[in-house]
Amino acid sequence: MSTSIPQATAPAAAESPSAPPVKAKVKRRKFDPWGAVAWIVGLGFFFPVFWMVLTAFKQEVDAYTTTPKVIFAPTLDEFRAVFDQGVGTALLNSLFATAVSTLLVLLLGVPAAFALSLRPVRKTQDALFFFMSTKMLPVVAAIIPLYVIVSNIGLLDNIWALVILYTAMNLPIAVWMMRSFFLEVPGELLEAASLDGASTWRAMREVILPLVSPGIAATALICVIFAWNEFFFAVSLTAVQAQTMPVFLVGFIAGQGLYWAKLCAAATMAALPVVLAGWIAQNKLVRGLSFGAIK
Amino acid sequence: MATITYDNASCIYEGSDKLAVDSLNLNIEDGEFVVLVGPSGSGKSTALRMLAGLEDIDEGNIYIGGKDMRGVPSKDRDIAMVFQNYALYPNKTVAENMGFALKLRGVPAAERRKKVEEAAKILDLTQFLDRKPAKLSGGQRQRVAMGRAIVREPQVFCMDEPLSNLDAKLRVQTRTQIAALQRRLGTTTVYVTHDQVEAMTMGDRVAVLRNGELQQFASPNELYDRPINAFVAGFIGSPAMNLVTRPITSDGVQLGEHATMELERDQMTKLHELGLKEVTIGIRPEQLEIHDAGKVEVVVDLVEDLGSEAYVYTHAGSGVELVARTNPRTAPKLAETVRLRKHPDGVVHLFHPETGARIG
Numbered sequence: 001m002s003t004s005i006p007q008a009t010a011p012a013a014a015e016s017p018s019a020p021p022v023k024a025k026v027k028r029r030k031f032d033p034w035g036a037v038a039w040i041v042g043l044g045f046f047f048p049v050f051w052m053v054l055t056a057f058k059q060e061v062d063a064y065t066t067t068p069k070v071i072f073a074p075t076l077d078e079f080r081a082v083f084d085q086g087v088g089t090a091l092l093n094s095l096f097a098t099a100v101s102t103l104l105v106l107l108l109g110v111p112a113a114f115a116l117s118l119r120p121v122r123k124t125q126d127a128l129f130f131f132m133s134t135k136m137l138p139v140v141a142a143i144i145p146l147y148v149i150v151s152n153i154g155l156l157d158n159i160w161a162l163v164i165l166y167t168a169m170n171l172p173i174a175v176w177m178m179r180s181f182f183l184e185v186p187g188e189l190l191e192a193a194s195l196d197g198a199s200t201w202r203a204m205r206e207v208i209l210p211l212v213s214p215g216i217a218a219t220a221l222i223c224v225i226f227a228w229n230e231f232f233f234a235v236s237l238t239a240v241q242a243q244t245m246p247v248f249l250v251g252f253i254a255g256q257g258l259y260w261a262k263l264c265a266a267a268t269m270a271a272l273p274v275v276l277a278g279w280i281a282q283n284k285l286v287r288g289l290s291f292g293a294i295k
Numbered sequence: 296m297a298t299i300t301y302d303n304a305s306c307i308y309e310g311s312d313k314l315a316v317d318s319l320n321l322n323i324e325d326g327e328f329v330v331l332v333g334p335s336g337s338g339k340s341t342a343l344r345m346l347a348g349l350e351d352i353d354e355g356n357i358y359i360g361g362k363d364m365r366g367v368p369s370k371d372r373d374i375a376m377v378f379q380n381y382a383l384y385p386n387k388t389v390a391e392n393m394g395f396a397l398k399l400r401g402v403p404a405a406e407r408r409k410k411v412e413e414a415a416k417i418l419d420l421t422q423f424l425d426r427k428p429a430k431l432s433g434g435q436r437q438r439v440a441m442g443r444a445i446v447r448e449p450q451v452f453c454m455d456e457p458l459s460n461l462d463a464k465l466r467v468q469t470r471t472q473i474a475a476l477q478r479r480l481g482t483t484t485v486y487v488t489h490d491q492v493e494a495m496t497m498g499d500r501v502a503v504l505r506n507g508e509l510q511q512f513a514s515p516n517e518l519y520d521r522p523i524n525a526f527v528a529g530f531i532g533s534p535a536m537n538l539v540t541r542p543i544t545s546d547g548v549q550l551g552e553h554a555t556m557e558l559e560r561d562q563m564t565k566l567h568e569l570g571l572k573e574v575t576i577g578i579r580p581e582q583l584e585i586h587d588a589g590k591v592e593v594v595v596d597l598v599e600d601l602g603s604e605a606y607v608y609t610h611a612g613s614g615v616e617l618v619a620r621t622n623p624r625t626a627p628k629l630a631e632t633v634r635l636r637k638h639p640d641g642v643v644h645l646f647h648p649e650t651g652a653r654i655g
Contacts (some may be wrong), residue, residue, distance in 0.1 A: 122309070192376065195348075196370075196443075197396050206395075211386060
């Protein structure tokens with residue numbers, strides 16, 4: 001049952017043992033005890049996820065046997081069953097809220113981070129602190145007023161309420177993260193572009209953005225993960241129409257607790273988009289996380 | 296191409312109560328190569344950045360080709376700049392780096408390529424046009440930065456210590472190349488350096504700055520032969536001019552117990568007129584020679600043999616250190632006592648002991 005929780009962290013952990021190709025040039029020693037430990041830990045993290053995916057393709061009869069079955073006839077029946085129970089709406093809602101909020105965060109956050117890092121003014125530090133301070137109040141403390149506000153403007157059980165909240169929730173993180181990437185860009189580049197005759201907008205688009213694109217990819221992925229995983233706002237402010245994937249999953253656990261294969265199919269579907277996003281962003285991410293090589 | 300005028304131009308950095316550049320006045324002729332030189336913190340880079348529009352002109356004004364530059368953004372000043380770290384666009388190839396300004400100006404691709412190729416030929420970069428800057432050596436990057444500037448045919452070149460990241464040999468080589476290129480293109484150039492050798496060898500005229508204030512703006516020879524104050528005297532020339540502040544005697548300056556530097560008669564007259572007890576004298580190492588008739592008795596501390604010449608570091612009395620140039624074959628030994636005199640063609644410069652201003 002707990003397999004639904006490590007869905008986001010598991011892919012990252014699972015990749016670490018297979019990362020060594022980068023180091024392949026280093027001459028292999030006979031036996032590296034730390035390597036063995038890394039493999040054991042990595043497999044330990046990966047196994048529950050692997051088992052969840054495996055179970056999702058089983059018939060309900062094969063799913064929970066006293067001798068666990070590794071060999072079975074794979075089937076998509078359980079996925080179909082999950083769709084019949086309305087996972088489609090939840091998936092679409094989650095995709096919509098995640099995609100739109102991430103897009104908004106990037107549209108607002110990237111220029112903000114650009115200004116705060118490459119064109120600092122006297123109150124820049126205060127602005128940065130303000131962004132950070134919005135993260136200091138626990139969400140629980142704000143949920144009642146938020147509920148009242150959302151209810152008053154008629155956005156209860158409306159996906160746009162989540163879009164707005166997810167944007168607000170991820171914006172400070174994105175600004176701080178993007179700022180660290182922008183700070184890596186030498187200010188002289190902007191000056192050089194300006195002397196070459198570029199407007200600020202042109203310089204940003206042609207010179208700065210290509211350099212920080214790995215950072216943008218990394219930031220976007222973080223926002224996607226946070227928005228996709230978000231549960232508290234979703235469970236408090238939505239009911240049926242605007243229900244997102246995490247809320248659906250929890251409801252599913254309560255309702256279908258004994259149907260392991262179905263549950264695993266639903267959880268696999270919940271994990272898949274984030275894993276895909278991470279996989280697509282992989283190349284950029286590696287560059288994004290080892291950013292110093294820019295100069 | 297254009298003239299440049301700094302008219303009482305000042306710049307102050309936020310949070311500082313001292314002017315980074317203090318009422319700078321310079322008149323730079325069309326096609327001239329002017330070097331701004333000074334120690335770090337002298338305001339030379341700030342002065343250049345004000346010209347380029349990267350720092351505000353807080354007071355006074357700067358004119359390029361007679362046009363008022365206050366409030367004109369960098370992109371509209373038609374200035375090309377070579378940065379210390381080159382500031383090449385890492386995501387663009389050499390050709391794209393060099394052609395970026397033309398692209399922004401809407402020059403058609405074919406013409407752009409022609410101009411870039413011409414510049415690449417001058418700078419010996421033709422085979423690197425498709426490479427990214429990361430794949431180039433330091434010297435090649437420097438040349439790309441130069442190329443980016445010359446492709447544009449701007450009114451003014453600004454160069455901010457463009458050679459300081461090169462190794463010594465390449466620096467000397469590139470120094471002459473830049474100077475020759477500038478002569479050929481005839482573009483007005485303002486060049487910032489802390490290296491007085493670069494200043495002396497490259498500039499038509501050199502402006503020496505200190506603490507944001509202009510000390511002297513003159514040709515290299517003038518700076519060398521007639522420094523306007525003790526700071527310029529000590530800054531220009533290597534090894535530096537001997538500068539010591541000592542009491543005046545009846546016929547010269549007392550350097551030590553058995554060491555007197557004789558002065559010309561009219562210099563003595565001037566000193567008496569001013570009623571000074573002490574004076575700062577300056578004499579260049581190559582204008583001091585070891586000679587038995589010399590009246591300055593000194594002890595040799597160190598001999599620096601450079602092959603073609605040797606510098607003898609000595610002291611006379613307490614605290615008075617003098618450097619003299621000599622022939623390495625006949626250089627004295629360590630701790631030897633020798634006599635120095637002013638070379639018959641040499642000059643002893645006199646500076647005011649407090650203000651440092653030139654007296655004669």
